[in-house]
Amino acid sequence: MDTQLYDTVIVGGGPAGLNGALYLGRSRRRVLLIDSGDARNMAAGVMHNVLTNDGATIADFRARSRAQLGAYDVTFRDDEVVSAERDGDQVVVTTKESGTFRARTLLYAAGVRSVLPPVPGLADLWGTTVLECPYCHAWEVRERSFAVYGGSVPSECLAATLTVWSDTLTYLTDRRELPQDERDRLTAAGVPVVTDGVSEVKPHPEGVEVRFEDGRSASYGALFLHLDIEPRVAPLRPWLQAPDLESVQTDERGRTSLPRLYVAGDLGRNMQQAAMAAASGGLAGMAINADLIREDRPGSLPEPPPPSPAP
Ligand SMILES: Cc1cc2nc3c(=O)[nH]c(=O)nc-3n(C[C@H](O)[C@H](O)[C@H](O)COP(=O)(O)OP(=O)(O)OC[C@H]3O[C@@H](n4cnc5c(N)ncnc54)[C@H](O)[C@@H]3O)c2cc1C
Structure with a gap:
């Protein structure tokens, strides 16, 4: 003792x-x-x-x-x-x-x-191609295409900030009705919105593959999101x-x-x-x-x- x-x-x-x-x-x-x-x-x-x-x-x-x-x-x-x-x-x-x-x-x-949102596959890619902090990680994946996941947490400011590191950004939501101010900021940042709902993410040679609820999929260099x-x-x-x-x-x-x-x-x-x-x-x-x-x-x-x- x-x-x-x-x-x-x-x-x-x-x-x-x-x-x-x-x-x-x-x-x-x-x-x-x-x-x-x-x-x-x-x-x-x-x-x-x-x-x-x-x-x-x-x-x-x-x-x-x-x-x-x-x-x-x-x-x-x-x-x-x-x-x-x-x-x-x-x-x-x-x-x-x-x-x-x-x-x-x-x-x-x-x-x-x-605390990661309960999207299958996110946890496996967390810290490599699923990222939160632009200042910590965006340099390493700069100039790739980025998805910003605004699932349940509004993340339009994160998307606007990331325009410094990539010209190709897509904002993904879970069929959530976006409030007007969130939409307006995304429009001002030049970031298109996909509202199809994310069902799963997987590794992809380019970075990360996102599967949508309607069965479609798309690949991105990295996926950023805000976490609780x-x-x-x-x-x-x-x-x-x-x-x-x-x-x-x-x-x-x-x-x-x-x-x-x-x-x-x-x-x-x-x-x-x-x-x-x-x-x-x-x-x-x-x-x-x-x-x-x-x-x-x-x-x-x-x-x-x-x-x-x-x-
Ligand atoms: C994926 C990821 C990447 C990041 N990258 C960067 C980056 O590149 N640059 C940057 O500036 N910031 C980065 N951050 C933020 C950075 O990690 C934190 O701001 C920083 O680590 C906070 O330091 P801390 O000492 O407060 O806590 P931590 O670094 O989390 O350290 C807390 C320590 O307390 C210990 N602990 C907890 N509970 C107990 C207990 N009950 N008994 C004993 N020990 C305990 C833990 O084991 C841990 O070692 C990143 C965050 C994440 C999530």
């Missing part, structure tokens, strides 16, 4: 958690980082738009980050956190396999999951006393309205991108360090303004 009192336990070893660990480690804090190893972007295999890491594999980015963190008092556990609760002026974190850990603060950077997301907050529920983070107010440094709980990364307020997630982890690391100084040397630092609802 690990009887140490850590300054911070970090849940999540993606860009947010790793950068939080770097800021805290370099602040001479004792840190435990627990990670279950299934990042949101694992399906893509590589990451883009991160300076010096453009095109780096996610595994390599994580391994090099961990190696650099070896210079500081940062311990890693490959495990899954099942609960995290406050106990007076400590936080108690319980994992599936390695037991229970105590810390003064918790940085929760467990990210979100993308599921915040990965299950271990926090007893502490939040709510099903999600909506009830918790945060500031732009990741402090929450619940003492000792900080959030960063895709779960926080920032755009859901790796560099932004890393930046928010750094901000949260600074906030934690400052709050621990406030606790150890009362009156030495001014109090931060209270967290407010996200804009």
